[in-house]
Amino acid sequence: MTPLRRELLNGVFVLVVASLISAAFGAFQITFNVQLWVLILIGIGIAVSGYVVFEITLRFMATSVESTRHREEEWLKRVGNPARLELGVGSTAGMAGVAMLVDAVKGMRTGSDLTIMLYLGSLGGERAVSDEAQEQVFAAIMEQLRRGTIREYKRILCFDRNVLENDLELKSGILCVGEEQGIYKILAEHCRWMLETKGCFLYVAPVVSRHFVGLLGTDKAAIGIETIDQDTGARRVTGMMFFYDPPNGEIIEQFRQLERATERRMVVVSTRFVSPKTNCQRRKRRPIDYEILRYRFTEGFDTADLREAKAVLDELGA
Numbered sequence: 097m098t099p100l101r102r103e104l105l106n107g108v109f110v111l112v113v114a115s116l117i118s119a120a121f122g123a124f125q126i127t128f129n130v131q132l133w134v135l136i137l138i139g140i141g142i143a144v145s146g147y148v149v150f151e152i153t154l155r156f157m158a159t160s161v162e163s164t165r166h167r168e169e170e171w172l173k174r175v176g177n178p179a180r181l182e183l184g185v186g187s188t189a190g191m192a193g194v195a196m197l198v199d200a201v202k203g204m205r206t207g208s209d210l211t212i213m214l215y216l217g218s219l220g221g222e223r224a225v226s227d228e229a230q231e232q233v234f235a236a237i238m239e240q241l242r243r244g245t246i247r248e249y250k251r252i253l254c255f256d257r258n259v260l261e262n263d264l265e266l267k268s269g270i271l272c273v274g275e276e277q278g279i280y281k282i283l284a285e286h287c288r289w290m291l292e293t294k295g296c297f298l299y300v301a302p303v304v305s306r307h308f309v310g311l312l313g314t315d316k317a318a319i320g321i322e323t324i325d326q327d328t329g330a331r332r333v334t335g336m337m338f339f340y341d342p343p344n345g346e347i348i349e350q351f352r353q354l355e356r357a358t359e360r361r362m363v364v365v366s367t368r369f370v371s372p373k374t375n376c377q378r379r380k381r382r383p384i385d386y387e388i389l390r391y392r393f394t395e396g397f398d399t400a401d402l403r404e405a406k407a408v409l410d411e412l413g414a
Contacts, residue, residue, distance in 0.1 A: 112139075112143050175343060176340055176341065177343075179337065179339050179340070180337070180338045181321070182195075182336050183321075184334075184335065185225055185320070191229065191232075193333075193335045194336075197318060197336055198233060200310075200312050200338065201240055202236055202240065204240060204245055208245065208246060209246070209249075209250070210246050210248070210249045210250070210313075211252070211311040211355055212250070212252070212311075213305070213309040213355065214251065214252070214253055214283075215255075215306045216254065216255055227282050230282055230286075231282065234286050238289070241295060241296070246295070247295065248297070249295060250297045250298075251287070251290060251297070252300070252362055253279065253298070253365075254305075255303060256303055257302045269299075269300060269364055271284070271365060298364070299363060300365060301363065302361050304357050305354055307319050307320050308333060309355075311348075315341040316339070316340055317338070317344075318337065318338050319336070319339075319351070320336060320337075321335040322334065
């Protein structure tokens with residue numbers, strides 16, 4: 097029962113008793129009626145006994161609820177939390193999955209480590225989670241770091257192997273910020289914050305599992321449930337699957353093995369961020385770049401290296 101309702105019942109009890117006592121004094125002033133006095137005393141007794149019974153019942157119910165909650169906690173400690181699937185990671189699907197992930201971050205024990213492995217698509221610029229959802233998760237992580245709950249925060253940005261092999265700058269830990277290629281803006285801002293914050297570590301690595309994977313301390317893990325658009329091939333995280341130890345210790349250990357396999361080839365991200373104009377366009381090698389280079393080499397091809405360069409440009413422009 098809420099405190100407001102309890103106070104209302106107490107007020108009603110006092111009002112009833114006061115009315116009975118007032119009637120008793122009024123009857124005594126008019127004429128002394130033994131029968132009336134007996135009835136008034138019986139009414140007062142009934143009111144008092146009813147209030148006492150009511151208080152005893154409330155205490156018994158509170159004790160029963162507390163005992164039930166204690167038994168449930170003991171049962172969860174022995175059996176553990178079952179795996180849980182929450183759909184909804186932004187957009188029209190709702191935010192239940194995001195809220196569950198935020199609660200899991202806020203519920204981490206003091207001194208825990210947080211590891212996030214994020215797959216960024218074949219080109220690196222694919223966005224599988226809405227900005228609103230990411231902002232909520234980032235805010236929860238930043239708050240836990242400021243409080244000292246999270247001891248070490250590690251984020252591994254996973255790319256396809258061919259992307260890393262063809263981009264030497266990315267392979268060496270230099271991130272490109274762009275919508276089509278590289279990491280998108282909201283993630284780039286969070287990465288900048290990580291590079292400036294103590295206890296945060298940022299890496300790039302070849303992808304081992306093409307999913308979002310989070311390891312929250314030693315007893316919780318989460319993996320993103322994704323769908324793929326059949327027409328465009330775009331990925332979208334539609335839900336989160338959570339595992340707890342107990343009883344899912346073996347599953348969480350498999351996620352740990354996945355983390356160790358990713359760590360074998362990861363590279364620390366440097367403090368450099370490259371814009372799309374200076375890096376991503378260079379990766380695409382657009383024909384206009386070759387036209388500019390050809391214009392610069394219109395004369396003076398009497399040295400061996402320039403003759404070789406002209407031959408390469410002619411071959412590329414063919």
